[in-house]
Every structure is written in structure tokens, then in C-alpha cells.
Amino acid sequence: MHNLRFWFVAPVLGALAGLLYAGVFNAGTLTGSAIRGAFIGSPILLYERGFLLPYWRDRIRQAATPLFAIATLATYAAMIVLGNAIAGTLLHHVFGHMHSARAAMFMTEAGFAYALGVSGVIVFVFRVRDLIGPSVFTNLLIGRYHRPISETRIFLFLDVSGSTQFADRHGDLAAQAYLGQIFNALAAPVRRSGGSIDDYIGDMALVTWTMKRGAKDAACLRCVLDFAATLAADAAIWRDRFGQVPEFRAALHCGSVVTAEIGFERHKIAYFGDVVNTTARLEALSKTLGVTILVSADLLACIGPLPDDLVAEDLDFHAIRGRNEPLAVSAIRQR
Known part of the structure; x- marks a missing residue:
């Protein structure tokens, strides 16, 4: 619409x-x-x-x-x-x-x-x-976060698997071109889901959504699955150019953060709160569990009943460094 x-x-x-x-x-x-x-x-x-x-x-x-x-x-x-x-x-x-x-x-x-x-x-x-970034540009332009505000957001940490090994085989310049194309491919699924790529940290992308946009029809989960489908559809192109199809791990979590515009000569919108750290540690947990898409029970509760084509496989509670209580997590896949 x-x-x-x-x-x-x-x-x-x-x-x-x-x-x-x-x-x-x-x-x-x-x-x-x-x-x-x-x-x-x-x-x-x-x-x-x-x-x-x-x-x-x-x-x-x-x-x-x-x-x-x-x-x-x-x-x-x-x-x-x-x-x-x-x-x-x-x-x-x-x-x-x-x-x-x-x-x-x-x-x-x-x-x-x-x-x-x-x-x-x-x-x-x-x-x-x-x-x-479109979202950051708009928010800086209207001064939405000129004064810190508390809000609930959804966070996605998406890490490219095997990028270090790729750099060892092909060199840092080739690895940067490889990562650049992967993050280019991520842009469209994020845009379609109403999210924003807020930062790149090495071989990892940080994506966020407002709770309203990200939870509607499980848009944040569909974004990751859409990205996986995009890579699979272009598998022949990836193999021809880079010799392999990219793989990734993704972790999603949500919660209350303080969002603020920081910096003087270089402005940036930053998020402060335990939610960001927890999402990063869930991404590390996804590697330990061998799961491609890991999501917290907190986020699943906010999304509500999943659409019929999505399945959440319960992986029980896990201790997360920095949290007093274990956190229940699930693996997400398409039915």
C-alpha cells in the first residue's frame, strides 16, 4: 500500500x-x-x-x-x-x-x-x-534522537561464516570485495522488511527494526530467510565469481534500549543497553549450537503466533554471559 x-x-x-x-x-x-x-x-x-x-x-x-x-x-x-x-x-x-x-x-x-x-x-x-543509511539519515535530519529516548527495538546480528578462511586463501582485498557483495545482497531484504542496516563490524552486519515493523508478520525473521533465498537463487553467480556460495549465522533478540545521537563532527545514532550485548552473545551461541538462525524467546513472545510457513524449534534455556537468568532460544526455519 x-x-x-x-x-x-x-x-x-x-x-x-x-x-x-x-x-x-x-x-x-x-x-x-x-x-x-x-x-x-x-x-x-x-x-x-x-x-x-x-x-x-x-x-x-x-x-x-x-x-x-x-x-x-x-x-x-x-x-x-x-x-x-x-x-x-x-x-x-x-x-x-x-x-x-x-x-x-x-x-x-x-x-x-x-x-x-x-x-x-x-x-x-x-x-x-x-x-x-536511509533510516539513520532521516532520523538525523528530523533530530528524532537529538535527545536520548528509550524505545523497544529488534536487533539482528548477521555474521558471514568462513570469511577469515576466504581471506587466507584469496587475500584481504578479495575478501573485502566478497563481503561487500554479500552486504549489498542483504540490503534489499532489509529494505523490504522495513529494517535498517545500522552498522558493519568486520564480517558482521547489525540490523534493527522498530518493534512495530519488525514483529508484523514476523518481518524480521522473513528478512533473514529472504536473504538466504537470495543467496541460493544466485548460487551459480557466487561460485563463478568467488568460488563459493556465502553462508551466515544470524541471531535475533529484542528489548528496551536508549537510542541517542552522538558525536560532534561525525554524528551517529547509537544504542545503549544490555539488549545489544545479549544479541551479540546469541550470535556466538548460534555457532556453538550449529544453528543458522537463532532467536530469543523474548522476541518470539513479542511476535506472537508465527505465520504457518515458519517453524520455531525450541532449543531450551542457555546461560548468557552478562545475564542473571538463562535465556530460552529457538531455531527458525521454513516449513
Whole structure:
């Protein structure tokens, strides 16, 4: 539903940008500027949300920043020209703008410069968002955690198995490329589940969810299973490029933490509380137990009855360093 809503939001935002252009430059009619803005802005916004040309977008997002900027601006320029041509044709035939359809399809230099300038700002904003993470970027922007707050969150520690051995065989540079591709593959399942990759620690990723998003339909558990399915589906590609298919261990837990924005010259959103340490120790326990996906009983209780296609295998209570009481854990698998 949220994705469907954005297909209506994008044209509105584009139309507002067109109206701003008409107001600033006193150019064209308000109706014409709004329609041009909608047809120019919508493809760009939909592209950035991954609805248009997703494969091309994902490819260039992995490039170095200069190449990313050039490729993105070129993509935007093509969308601007095409969107304006469609809008101009519509305006000519429906509203009688311009004496010919050909003239209506062309942009003024000021109009193109304005559209490209706005696109450049969008490129910069989305690149910064990619670098620090969408959720962190939004929360820093609105100052949600400028003052520490207490909240309940779900944490996932996902550790890539055998990365040290891979580095011993192929070298550190190859190992970094290997880990980079694995974490790239993790991004989409996390996004689809409503989570946020908050940090990378060596060969481990820290993912978090608000309780509402992560518990709904067991989204946090489905994220890990979705990631496993993604690796399996691309098994031939992994073997061809790296000689093996990645394996991982995952541990999930939830609880109350204090979330705060820390740092002065380099801001970061950090979590304080025993929940983070417990999740890290559950990840170590998953290795001892030989379990791929380990989840605490606390989290299962918050999720409630699991969907029919998921099974939790009870693994009893285990002592966790730093906790006074043993913690019940379960292994998660698909039925």
C-alpha cells in the first residue's frame, strides 16, 4: 500500500517543483508548469525509490561517487528531456499550448538548468543517504534522537561464516570485495522488511527494526530467510565469481534500549543497553549450537503466533554471559 501511494505522491511533488519554477522565473502558465513538473519529476522520484530501472540504479549505486554522480545525472537528464517532451505533447494537444507539438516538446535553457540543478541536489541527498543509511539519515535530519529516548527495538546480528578462511586463501582485498557483495545482497531484504542496516563490524552486519515493523508478520525473521533465498537463487553467480556460495549465522533478540545521537563532527545514532550485548552473545551461541538462525524467546513472545510457513524449534534455556537468568532460544526455519 505504501509503494502504491508513492505513485500518486511522486507526481504531486513534481508538480510542486514545477509551480516553484513558474513562481521564481515567472515562466509559463501555472497549469503548464505543474504538468511539466509532474512528468519530469515523477520518473526521477520513482527511479530513486527503485520502481523504475531498478537494475541500472543498483549497478551505479555500487560505483565510486564520481562515476555514480555522472551516471545518475545522465539518467536524470534523459528523464528530464523525455518527460518534458511527453508533457509538451500533452499540453499542445489538450490545452493548445504552443503553435506546434514540436515547439511544445522543447525546454528553455533556464528550464533545463533548473531541472538539472534540482536533480543535482537530489543526487547529493540520496548519495549521503546511501552512505549513512536511509533510516539513520532521516532520523538525523528530523533530530528524532537529538535527545536520548528509550524505545523497544529488534536487533539482528548477521555474521558471514568462513570469511577469515576466504581471506587466507584469496587475500584481504578479495575478501573485502566478497563481503561487500554479500552486504549489498542483504540490503534489499532489509529494505523490504522495513529494517535498517545500522552498522558493519568486520564480517558482521547489525540490523534493527522498530518493534512495530519488525514483529508484523514476523518481518524480521522473513528478512533473514529472504536473504538466504537470495543467496541460493544466485548460487551459480557466487561460485563463478568467488568460488563459493556465502553462508551466515544470524541471531535475533529484542528489548528496551536508549537510542541517542552522538558525536560532534561525525554524528551517529547509537544504542545503549544490555539488549545489544545479549544479541551479540546469541550470535556466538548460534555457532556453538550449529544453528543458522537463532532467536530469543523474548522476541518470539513479542511476535506472537508465527505465520504457518515458519517453524520455531525450541532449543531450551542457555546461560548468557552478562545475564542473571538463562535465556530460552529457538531455531527458525521454513516449513
